[in-house]
Amino acid sequence: MAPIVRIENLTKSYATGFQALKGVSLDIEEGEILALLGPNGAGKTTMISIVCGIVTPTSGRVTVAGHDVIRDFRKTREIIGLVPQELTLEAFETVFNTVSFSRGLHGKRPDPALIEKILRDLSLWDKKDTMLRFLSGGMRRRVLIAKALSYEPKILFLDEPTAGVDVSLRKEMWQLVERLRATGVTVILTTHYIEEAEEIADRIGVIDKGEILLVEDKAALMRKLGRKRLTVELAEPVEAVPAALSHYNLSLGDDGHTLVYDYDTAGERTGITGLLAALAAAGLRMKDVATEQSSLEDIFVELVGGAK
Numbered sequence: 025m026a027p028i029v030r031i032e033n034l035t036k037s038y039a040t041g042f043q044a045l046k047g048v049s050l051d052i053e054e055g056e057i058l059a060l061l062g063p064n065g066a067g068k069t070t071m072i073s074i075v076c077g078i079v080t081p082t083s084g085r086v087t088v089a090g091h092d093v094i095r096d097f098r099k100t101r102e103i104i105g106l107v108p109q110e111l112t113l114e115a116f117e118t119v120f121n122t123v124s125f126s127r128g129l130h131g132k133r134p135d136p137a138l139i140e141k142i143l144r145d146l147s148l149w150d151k152k153d154t155m156l157r158f159l160s161g162g163m164r165r166r167v168l169i170a171k172a173l174s175y176e177p178k179i180l181f182l183d184e185p186t187a188g189v190d191v192s193l194r195k196e197m198w199q200l201v202e203r204l205r206a207t208g209v210t211v212i213l214t215t216h217y218i219e220e221a222e223e224i225a226d227r228i229g230v231i232d233k234g235e236i237l238l239v240e241d242k243a244a245l246m247r248k249l250g251r252k253r254l255t256v257e258l259a260e261p262v263e264a265v266p267a268a269l270s271h272y273n274l275s276l277g278d279d280g281h282t283l284v285y286d287y288d289t290a291g292e293r294t295g296i297t298g299l300l301a302a303l304a305a306a307g308l309r310m311k312d313v314a315t316e317q318s319s320l321e322d323i324f325v326e327l328v329g330g331a332k
């Protein structure tokens with residue numbers, strides 16, 4: 025199937041001469057949840073803004089459902105919902121009217137039942153008659169999402185949807201994204217919360233200094249770059265790693281009470297069985313064994329740190 029969004033060799037130099045994007049190419053598949061991770065200033069908002077037709081690229085091309093985002097601007101804007109970072113809302117308008125108005129702006133017939141459903145899904149229904157200026161920051165952010173959903177986009181861009189949102193609301197938003205995906209909507213979100221990407225994304229893109237460092241299926245990424253650590257707690261401490269175990273590259277921890285073994289999860293053989301047998305053969309008694317898996321955060325820090 026052709027990708028729903030195709031980004032080809034996109035560059036962007038701002039009037040200041042700053043090059044925010046340096047040749048980005050990316051295909052986004054219909055129905056997926058793609059999380060874009062990257063440090064501040066990486067170029068995430070610039071890229072999203074170009075896809076949404078708000079910023080013009082310096083060179084390169086973007087198509088949405090086969091339509092060029094510059095030439096067929098109207099068509100592509102109909103398909104895309106954008107939830108921006110900034111909270112720009114009409115202070116004196118009510119929640120319900122703002123969201124309904126947004127639907128009308130996109131040329132859709134009024135649909136109060138749909139607006140009600142969206143507001144209920146976002147826990148905003150009890151605020152429907154409240155003026156926007158009386159809402160909290162988290163509620164305003166949800167109004168921005170409701171506005172974008174009001175015209176039933178096929179693709180939804182969320183620029184840091186949960187920044188400054190409390191934990192329970194963040195979880196609610198994740199559930200909402202899941203429900204949207206279940207209805208076939210493609211979701212692209214930028215985030216600083218790696219936990220968020222780990223929780224909800226199908227694929228993860230890492231962007232830094234205007235370049236895509238990688239785009240990969242989340243599970244494959246964890247398998248490929250993930251490392252595991254086995255920590256063996258010894259019944260009696262040792263002063264050094266026994267010579268018979270030297271080829272395992274173990275390190276001694278906790279004043280000789282633990283032996284630590286790092287291994288690659290991508291390898292066919294981890295060597296754990298052999299290691300445990302060798303420990304027993306060397307006369308070391310084990311009190312406990314624990315493993316931990318590197319998180320997406322470790323992987324991200326390694327990638328972006330390594331690119332500096």
Ligand SMILES: Nc1ncnc2c1ncn2[C@@H]1O[C@H](COP(=O)(O)OP(=O)(O)OP(=O)(O)O)[C@@H](O)[C@H]1O
Pocket residue numbers: 038039040042043044062063064065066067068069070071
């Ligand atoms: N209108 C502009 N004029 C000049 N430079 C800009 C403009 N907009 C963005 N930039 C610069 O381009 C770079 C990329 O910005 P962008 O907002 O795309 O990053 P981001 O990855 O979204 O960052 P954040 O996570 O902080 O939102 C930054 O260095 C920013 O200062």
